[in-house]
Amino acid sequence: AGRVLTFGETMGLITGGRIGSLAHVSEAHVGIGGAETNVAVSLSRLGVPVTWVGRVGDDALGKRVVREVRGEGVDVRPTVDPDAPTGLMLKELTGPGTSRVYYYRAGSAGSRFTAADVPAGLVEDSALIHLTGITPLLSDTAREACRLLVRRAKDAGVRVSVDVNYRSALAPVDVAAKVLGELVAEADVVFGSPEELAYVVPGGAELSASPDELAAALDPSGEREIVVKRGGDGASAYAGGAVVHAPGHRVEVVDTVGAGDAFVAGYLSGQVRGWSVADKLARANACGAVLCTVPGDWEAAPTPEDLEVFLGEGGDPVR
Numbered sequence: 001a002g003r004v005l006t007f008g009e010t011m012g013l014i015t016g017g018r019i020g021s022l023a024h025v026s027e028a029h030v031g032i033g034g035a036e037t038n039v040a041v042s043l044s045r046l047g048v049p050v051t052w053v054g055r056v057g058d059d060a061l062g063k064r065v066v067r068e069v070r071g072e073g074v075d076v077r078p079t080v081d082p083d084a085p086t087g088l089m090l091k092e093l094t095g096p097g098t099s100r101v102y103y104y105r106a107g108s109a110g111s112r113f114t115a116a117d118v119p120a121g122l123v124e125d126s127a128l129i130h131l132t133g134i135t136p137l138l139s140d141t142a143r144e145a146c147r148l149l150v151r152r153a154k155d156a157g158v159r160v161s162v163d164v165n166y167r168s169a170l171a172p173v174d175v176a177a178k179v180l181g182e183l184v185a186e187a188d189v190v191f192g193s194p195e196e197l198a199y200v201v202p203g204g205a206e207l208s209a210s211p212d213e214l215a216a217a218l219d220p221s222g223e224r225e226i227v228v229k230r231g232g233d234g235a236s237a238y239a240g241g242a243v244v245h246a247p248g249h250r251v252e253v254v255d256t257v258g259a260g261d262a263f264v265a266g267y268l269s270g271q272v273r274g275w276s277v278a279d280k281l282a283r284a285n286a287c288g289a290v291l292c293t294v295p296g297d298w299e300a301a302p303t304p305e306d307l308e309v310f311l312g313e314g315g316d317p318v319r
């Protein structure tokens with residue numbers, strides 16, 4: 001498989017040790033989280049060579065991010081920023097299988113990402129670059145970095161993958177729609193929920209638009225791949241004027257956060273191997289489902305062997 005390059009912000013993640021408000025829960029777990037490293041770890045588990053670039057602070061959480069992601073076999077190229085801390089995310093367990101996230105990332109090292117953080121030649125040597133709509137909303141420098149890196153990829157004939165991943169904490173819808181719409185317009189492969197895709201359709205779309213309508217509006221000429229994530233209902237992929245639907249696997253959901261990232265990694269693992277759209281979507285859908293069955297945003301990212309067991313058991317949870 002060709003190498004995937006991804007970049008963005010990864011933060012420390014503190015999760016309440018039990019269901020309840022962080023105003024009262026006393027015990028907690030320490031980990032890391034970031035959409036792009038979630039994807040990178042998942043790709044690595046699936047045997048795809050992958051590089052992650054990002055900025056961390058000169059602090060304990062920065063060391064943890066680098067060590068943990070590197071420990072998963074991802075080629076990690078960090079810039080250690082002496083002037084800003086590693087960002088932080090708090091996860092409050094609000095009920096069985098539900099949670100709420102609070103960000104402490106304004107001014108963080110990761111938000112100070114620039115294109116210069118990506119070593120020369122790295123984009124050009126990749127088969128595909130993957131970015132999310134989170135990065136361009138972190139700061140002006142990060143937005144400019146995304147623009148430059150996408151340009152470098154396109155000039156070198158490297159494919160561009162974008163997961164819209166709209167985070168309302170980072171920007172209001174109208175601001176995000178413009179920035180993310182520009183990014184999506186450059187992508188060869190686009191991932192999003194129906195709602196996210198409606199935001200980034202040029203000129204906007206009705207929030208009630210169907211996946212068929214959204215894909216047609218985003219890619220009238222059928223030159224790109226539009227992948228619609230629909231949670232427990234599964235996903236659909238539009239490519240070359242055809243569509244493939246994958247119904248959701250029936251699983252016992254423990255924690256859905258990160259399912260989208262595992263899903264994207266599953267899809268991209270087939271992308272860099274030249275798989276059919278149907279095979280890519282099937283793998284993506286299985287990866288997303290497995291991730292829902294275990295707590296944690298990325299820890300349960302499946303290997304091909306895990307997927308075989310999962311599918312062999314009729315798609316029921318393996319753990």
Ligand code: ATP
Nearest residue numbers: 229230231232234235257258259260261285288289
């Ligand atoms: P996140 O941002 O929390 O990682 P997302 O909103 O990007 O997630 P979802 O649509 O929730 O993405 O999930 C992505 C994919 O994971 C779905 O398309 C599906 O394949 C799988 N998935 C998610 N939730 C479930 C579920 N409850 N049961 C089975 N599969 C699921």
